[in-house]
Amino acid sequence: MSRFRDGFIALALAATVTLSLSSFASAAGDIAAGEKIFRKCTACHNIGVGARNRVGPELNGVIGRKAATAPEYSYSQAMINAGEGGLVWSVETLTKFLHHPKGMVDGTRMTFAGLKKPEEIADVIAYLSAFAADGTSATARTKEVLTEIVHKSQFANAADTPIPDHGIYHLGRKALPDEVSAWNIDVRPDGQGLPVGHGTVAQGEQLFTENCAVCHGDFGEGVGRWPVLAGGQESLKDDRPVKTIGSYWPYLSTVYDYVRRAMPFGNARSMSNDDVYALTAYLLYLNDIINDEKFDLSNKNFSSFHLPNEANFIPDTRHQEPEYASSKEPCMKNCKATPAKIIGRARVLDVTPASDDKNQGQGSVE
DSSP, rough: OOHHHHHHHHHOOOOOOOSSOOOHHTTTTTTTHHHHHGGGGGTTOOOOOOOOOOSOOOTTTTTOOOOOOSTTOOOHHHHHHHTTTTOOOOOHHHHHHHHHHHHHHHSSSSSOOOOOOHHHHHHHHHHHHHTTSSOTTTTTHHHHHHHHHHHHHHHGGGGGSSSOOOOSSSSOOOOOOHHHHHOOOOOOOTTTTTOOEEEEOOOOOHHHHHHTTHOOOTTOOTTSSSOOOOOOOOOOTTTSSOOOOOTOOOHHHHHHHHHHHHHHHHTOOOHHHHHHHHHHHHHHHHHSSSOTTTOOEEEEEEEEEOTTTTOOOOOOOGGGSSHTTTOOOOOOOSSSSSOOOOOOOOOOOOOOOOOOOSSOOOOOOO
């Protein structure tokens, strides 16, 4: 990786571009690594051509920019005061801010707890430094050149590599046990697949505040069009039911499995098994399924919990229906004696919002 980093910096410095890379050089970070780490920021921030303000301001040309000066963004008074007090985003000030945002600007609305590893901070700053105020990237061409170099070096001797004699297409190899186990992480409703671990409601509350509240709200109520996680009891028969963990979901294993695989948004698989247990416990607490802040959820007591709507889910018996059981050809034309009528319309719900457009993803029930 160090040779990759050194080579990339050398290429970037050699490129003829209008964007100054002095701040990038001083950050001594890895742009490629910074781009991956920055994904955890994309729930709130945009960068690049066409970037817009979202929950947080767009970050094009942030290096050298006075704090609280992104056009058309409504900053907290604390950040406005910091900018008026002379705060300018440099490698040094960003390093301090990214490590502990609220510790540097007390009162900022930024809920992210901060990056703890110095190398991750340096990588993110290197990535931010690569973008000019108009969103263009000085590294676009250098990335292309580097990719070509790596590709050529990786496959230079491909002609000398023996063709595998296994499989139909003679490609690849059988997955190793460790590789299979890394993907085999699904959790069944009966608890099979749960890893050993535990976490309390109180621990989950802190994790939720640091990683989830920016999208889902402090109490699971949802921010903007981001999903609501708590409440909605007795609403499933309404015209617009509120489908949450407490009102609709059938199994707690789905909560654990989904959080473990896909959350936090933009930084999936970054939490430990104990963290996921703690978050799951806190989600139970938000939905009034447990009421003890000291409760400790673990693989030992996990299967004792049943969500309120579990009984309303039934097994899929379509395989027992005559047309499936007999393997007959399904009817594809003139199957209904009378004309079909539309009796309802589903509401369009984008689970993961991609923009702040007020009308995008909205629908109606008729």
